[in-house]
Amino acid sequence: MAGIPRARRAAAPPPEPTGAARERVVSALLGAPGPLPIDDIAAGAGMPSTTVRFHLNRLVEEGVVAAARAGAAGRGRPRMLYAATDKAFSAGPQNDRLLADVLIHHLVRESDDPAGAAERAGRGWAEEVLEPGAVAPGDGADDPARLVGLLDDWGFSPVMADGPGAEDGDRRTIELCRCPFAHGVEQQPDAVCPVHRGIAAGVLERLGGAWRVVDLVPHSPPGRCSLTCRRAGR
Numbered sequence: 001m002a003g004i005p006r007a008r009r010a011a012a013p014p015p016e017p018t019g020a021a022r023e024r025v026v027s028a029l030l031g032a033p034g035p036l037p038i039d040d041i042a043a044g045a046g047m048p049s050t051t052v053r054f055h056l057n058r059l060v061e062e063g064v065v066a067a068a069r070a071g072a073a074g075r076g077r078p079r080m081l082y083a084a085t086d087k088a089f090s091a092g093p094q095n096d097r098l099l100a101d102v103l104i105h106h107l108v109r110e111s112d113d114p115a116g117a118a119e120r121a122g123r124g125w126a127e128e129v130l131e132p133g134a135v136a137p138g139d140g141a142d143d144p145a146r147l148v149g150l151l152d153d154w155g156f157s158p159v160m161a162d163g164p165g166a167e168d169g170d171r172r173t174i175e176l177c178r179c180p181f182a183h184g185v186e187q188q189p190d191a192v193c194p195v196h197r198g199i200a201a202g203v204l205e206r207l208g209g210a211w212r213v214v215d216l217v218p219h220s221p222p223g224r225c226s227l228t229c230r231r232a233g234r
Contacts, residue, residue: 021047025055026064026088035068035081056082064088097183104188114191122198123205130206140210144172144229147203147211154199155180161226169231172211174200176225185218193218193225200227 028044029036038056042049059065066085069078111117130150144160151158157178176196179185184192197216204211215228 021051022055022059023092025052025059026084026091029065029082029084030088032083035070035083037070037079037081041082062087062091064091100181100184101187104184104191108188108191114188115194118191119194119198119201122195122200123202124198126199126202127206130203140208140231141169143204143207143211144174146207147200147229148174150203151176151200156196158227171231172229174227174229175221176227177223179225189218196225196227200229204229 024045024047025041028041032040032044036044038049038052041056042052045052056065056067060067060082064085064087066083067080068083070081071078107117108114148158148160151174155178156176158174158176161173161175179196181192181195193216197213200216201213204213210232211229212232213227214230215226217226217228220226
Protein backbone atom coordinates (compact mmCIF):
# COMPACT_ATOMS: atom_id res chain seq x y z
CA MET A 1 0.00 0.00 0.00
CA ALA A 2 1.11 3.52 -0.74
CA GLY A 3 2.54 5.42 2.17
CA ILE A 4 3.47 2.32 4.17
CA PRO A 5 7.22 1.84 4.32
CA ARG A 6 8.47 -1.54 3.25
CA ALA A 7 10.07 -3.62 5.94
CA ARG A 8 13.82 -3.44 5.77
CA ARG A 9 15.66 -6.66 5.32
CA ALA A 10 18.06 -7.40 8.18
CA ALA A 11 21.67 -6.91 7.22
CA ALA A 12 23.52 -10.17 6.72
CA PRO A 13 26.23 -10.87 9.30
CA PRO A 14 29.80 -10.53 8.04
CA PRO A 15 31.24 -13.76 6.66
CA GLU A 16 33.32 -15.84 9.01
CA PRO A 17 37.05 -15.96 8.22
CA THR A 18 37.80 -18.99 6.06
CA GLY A 19 40.41 -20.37 8.46
CA ALA A 20 38.06 -20.21 11.44
CA ALA A 21 35.23 -21.85 9.49
CA ARG A 22 37.44 -24.71 8.34
CA GLU A 23 38.68 -25.19 11.89
CA ARG A 24 35.08 -25.68 13.05
CA VAL A 25 34.53 -28.28 10.36
CA VAL A 26 37.70 -30.16 11.31
CA SER A 27 36.85 -29.94 15.01
CA ALA A 28 33.46 -31.53 14.36
CA LEU A 29 35.19 -34.44 12.64
CA LEU A 30 37.94 -34.83 15.24
CA GLY A 31 35.37 -35.28 18.00
CA ALA A 32 33.28 -37.80 16.07
CA PRO A 33 33.35 -41.56 16.79
CA GLY A 34 33.55 -42.32 13.08
CA PRO A 35 33.00 -40.96 9.56
CA LEU A 36 30.10 -38.49 9.25
CA PRO A 37 27.78 -37.33 6.46
CA ILE A 38 27.65 -33.65 5.60
CA ASP A 39 24.41 -32.97 7.50
CA ASP A 40 25.87 -34.29 10.75
CA ILE A 41 29.06 -32.29 10.27
CA ALA A 42 26.99 -29.17 9.64
CA ALA A 43 25.03 -29.76 12.84
CA GLY A 44 28.21 -30.23 14.84
CA ALA A 45 29.88 -27.17 13.34
CA GLY A 46 26.79 -24.99 13.49
CA MET A 47 27.04 -24.12 9.81
CA PRO A 48 24.89 -24.55 6.68
CA SER A 49 25.45 -27.78 4.78
CA THR A 50 26.35 -25.89 1.61
CA THR A 51 29.12 -24.02 3.45
CA VAL A 52 30.39 -27.25 5.02
CA ARG A 53 30.47 -28.92 1.61
CA PHE A 54 32.59 -26.08 0.22
CA HIS A 55 35.16 -26.36 3.03
CA LEU A 56 35.18 -30.16 2.92
CA ASN A 57 36.14 -30.09 -0.75
CA ARG A 58 39.18 -27.95 0.06
CA LEU A 59 40.11 -30.02 3.12
CA VAL A 60 39.97 -33.23 1.10
CA GLU A 61 42.28 -31.67 -1.50
CA GLU A 62 44.72 -30.74 1.28
CA GLY A 63 44.64 -34.24 2.77
CA VAL A 64 43.24 -33.07 6.10
CA VAL A 65 39.94 -34.90 5.53
CA ALA A 66 39.26 -38.21 3.79
CA ALA A 67 36.06 -38.88 1.86
CA ALA A 68 34.46 -42.25 1.03
CA ARG A 69 31.07 -43.41 -0.14
CA ALA A 70 28.88 -45.20 2.36
CA GLY A 71 27.66 -48.69 1.56
CA ALA A 72 24.52 -48.86 -0.56
CA ALA A 73 21.32 -48.85 1.50
CA GLY A 74 18.34 -49.06 -0.81
CA ARG A 75 17.74 -46.89 -3.82
CA GLY A 76 19.64 -43.75 -4.60
CA ARG A 77 23.23 -42.76 -4.78
CA PRO A 78 25.23 -43.70 -1.65
CA ARG A 79 26.03 -40.64 0.43
CA MET A 80 29.53 -39.42 1.14
CA LEU A 81 31.11 -39.87 4.54
CA TYR A 82 33.98 -37.78 5.84
CA ALA A 83 36.64 -38.37 8.48
CA ALA A 84 39.65 -36.45 9.78
CA THR A 85 43.02 -37.85 8.71
CA ASP A 86 46.24 -38.04 10.71
CA LYS A 87 47.23 -34.75 9.08
CA ALA A 88 44.36 -33.03 10.92
CA PHE A 89 46.11 -33.66 14.24
CA SER A 90 48.70 -30.97 13.52
CA ALA A 91 46.77 -28.85 11.02
CA GLY A 92 45.07 -26.62 13.59
CA PRO A 93 46.19 -23.30 15.05
CA GLN A 94 49.61 -23.41 16.68
CA ASN A 95 50.33 -21.82 20.06
CA ASP A 96 54.04 -21.06 20.01
CA ARG A 97 53.54 -18.45 22.73
CA LEU A 98 52.30 -21.11 25.15
CA LEU A 99 55.32 -23.29 24.42
CA ALA A 100 57.67 -20.34 24.96
CA ASP A 101 55.98 -19.51 28.29
CA VAL A 102 56.32 -23.09 29.51
CA LEU A 103 60.01 -23.29 28.61
CA ILE A 104 60.87 -19.85 30.00
CA HIS A 105 59.20 -20.50 33.33
CA HIS A 106 60.86 -23.90 33.56
CA LEU A 107 64.23 -22.28 32.91
CA VAL A 108 63.66 -19.72 35.66
CA ARG A 109 62.53 -22.33 38.18
CA GLU A 110 65.15 -24.98 37.49
CA SER A 111 68.30 -22.98 36.78
CA ASP A 112 70.53 -21.32 39.37
CA ASP A 113 71.62 -18.91 36.63
CA PRO A 114 68.69 -18.29 34.23
CA ALA A 115 70.49 -15.44 32.45
CA GLY A 116 73.58 -17.52 31.83
CA ALA A 117 71.53 -20.50 30.70
CA ALA A 118 69.52 -18.29 28.32
CA GLU A 119 72.67 -16.81 26.81
CA ARG A 120 74.17 -20.28 26.32
CA ALA A 121 70.93 -21.40 24.69
CA GLY A 122 71.04 -18.48 22.25
CA ARG A 123 74.69 -19.13 21.44
CA GLY A 124 74.08 -22.85 20.94
CA TRP A 125 71.10 -22.20 18.70
CA ALA A 126 73.04 -19.80 16.48
CA GLU A 127 75.96 -22.17 16.19
CA GLU A 128 73.60 -25.02 15.34
CA VAL A 129 71.78 -23.01 12.66
CA LEU A 130 75.02 -21.78 11.14
CA GLU A 131 76.71 -25.13 10.70
CA PRO A 132 80.41 -25.13 9.81
CA GLY A 133 80.69 -24.07 6.20
CA ALA A 134 77.26 -22.39 6.16
CA VAL A 135 78.95 -18.99 6.23
CA ALA A 136 82.07 -18.26 4.23
CA PRO A 137 85.02 -17.22 6.38
CA GLY A 138 86.55 -13.80 5.76
CA ASP A 139 89.14 -11.53 7.30
CA GLY A 140 86.65 -10.46 9.97
CA ALA A 141 86.39 -6.85 8.84
CA ASP A 142 82.78 -7.19 7.74
CA ASP A 143 81.62 -9.61 10.47
CA PRO A 144 79.45 -6.98 12.24
CA ALA A 145 77.71 -6.20 8.94
CA ARG A 146 77.17 -9.89 8.32
CA LEU A 147 75.73 -10.21 11.83
CA VAL A 148 73.34 -7.36 11.02
CA GLY A 149 72.14 -9.24 7.94
CA LEU A 150 71.41 -12.41 9.90
CA LEU A 151 69.68 -10.54 12.73
CA ASP A 152 67.51 -8.86 10.13
CA ASP A 153 66.52 -12.25 8.73
CA TRP A 154 65.49 -13.29 12.25
CA GLY A 155 63.23 -10.29 12.84
CA PHE A 156 65.34 -7.89 14.91
CA SER A 157 65.35 -5.04 12.33
CA PRO A 158 68.95 -4.08 13.25
CA VAL A 159 70.79 -0.93 12.22
CA MET A 160 74.44 -0.11 12.62
CA ALA A 161 75.07 2.85 14.91
CA ASP A 162 78.10 5.00 15.53
CA GLY A 163 79.65 4.59 18.94
CA PRO A 164 82.78 5.27 20.97
CA GLY A 165 85.78 3.72 19.30
CA ALA A 166 84.04 3.28 15.95
CA GLU A 167 86.62 5.50 14.29
CA ASP A 168 89.39 2.93 14.84
CA GLY A 169 87.34 0.08 13.43
CA ASP A 170 87.58 -2.02 16.59
CA ARG A 171 84.10 -1.40 17.98
CA ARG A 172 80.60 -1.56 16.52
CA THR A 173 77.21 -0.91 18.09
CA ILE A 174 74.14 -2.52 16.56
CA GLU A 175 70.73 -1.19 17.54
CA LEU A 176 67.94 -3.79 17.55
CA CYS A 177 64.79 -1.90 16.53
CA ARG A 178 62.39 -4.81 17.03
CA CYS A 179 62.18 -7.69 19.47
CA PRO A 180 60.79 -10.98 18.13
CA PHE A 181 60.71 -12.23 21.75
CA ALA A 182 58.75 -9.24 23.11
CA HIS A 183 56.14 -11.37 24.87
CA GLY A 184 58.80 -13.43 26.63
CA VAL A 185 60.66 -10.28 27.63
CA GLU A 186 57.47 -8.95 29.22
CA GLN A 187 57.19 -12.13 31.27
CA GLN A 188 60.82 -12.77 32.23
CA PRO A 189 63.18 -10.08 30.90
CA ASP A 190 66.19 -11.34 32.86
CA ALA A 191 65.83 -14.79 31.32
CA VAL A 192 65.00 -13.73 27.75
CA CYS A 193 67.11 -10.67 26.94
CA PRO A 194 70.35 -12.69 27.32
CA VAL A 195 69.13 -14.89 24.46
CA HIS A 196 69.76 -11.94 22.12
CA ARG A 197 73.30 -11.65 23.35
CA GLY A 198 73.88 -15.38 23.02
CA ILE A 199 72.60 -15.45 19.45
CA ALA A 200 74.93 -12.62 18.44
CA ALA A 201 77.86 -14.28 20.21
CA GLY A 202 77.16 -17.58 18.49
CA VAL A 203 77.01 -15.92 15.08
CA LEU A 204 80.30 -14.11 15.59
CA GLU A 205 81.91 -17.34 16.74
CA ARG A 206 80.74 -19.15 13.60
CA LEU A 207 82.04 -16.27 11.46
CA GLY A 208 85.51 -16.97 12.76
CA GLY A 209 85.72 -15.42 16.20
CA ALA A 210 87.37 -12.18 15.06
CA TRP A 211 84.71 -10.24 17.00
CA ARG A 212 83.01 -10.78 20.34
CA VAL A 213 79.95 -9.38 22.09
CA VAL A 214 80.87 -7.10 24.99
CA ASP A 215 77.53 -5.59 25.99
CA LEU A 216 73.78 -5.69 25.46
CA VAL A 217 71.72 -2.85 26.90
CA PRO A 218 67.91 -3.20 26.65
CA HIS A 219 65.89 -0.09 25.74
CA SER A 220 68.92 2.08 25.17
CA PRO A 221 67.88 4.28 23.45
CA PRO A 222 64.14 3.87 24.25
CA GLY A 223 62.45 1.47 21.87
CA ARG A 224 65.73 -0.17 20.89
CA CYS A 225 68.31 -2.48 22.40
CA SER A 226 72.01 -1.73 21.89
CA LEU A 227 74.36 -4.61 21.13
CA THR A 228 78.05 -3.71 21.25
CA CYS A 229 80.76 -5.80 19.62
CA ARG A 230 84.55 -5.42 19.74
CA ARG A 231 87.39 -7.06 17.89
CA ALA A 232 88.73 -10.00 19.84
CA GLY A 233 91.87 -9.18 21.77
CA ARG A 234 91.21 -5.42 21.74
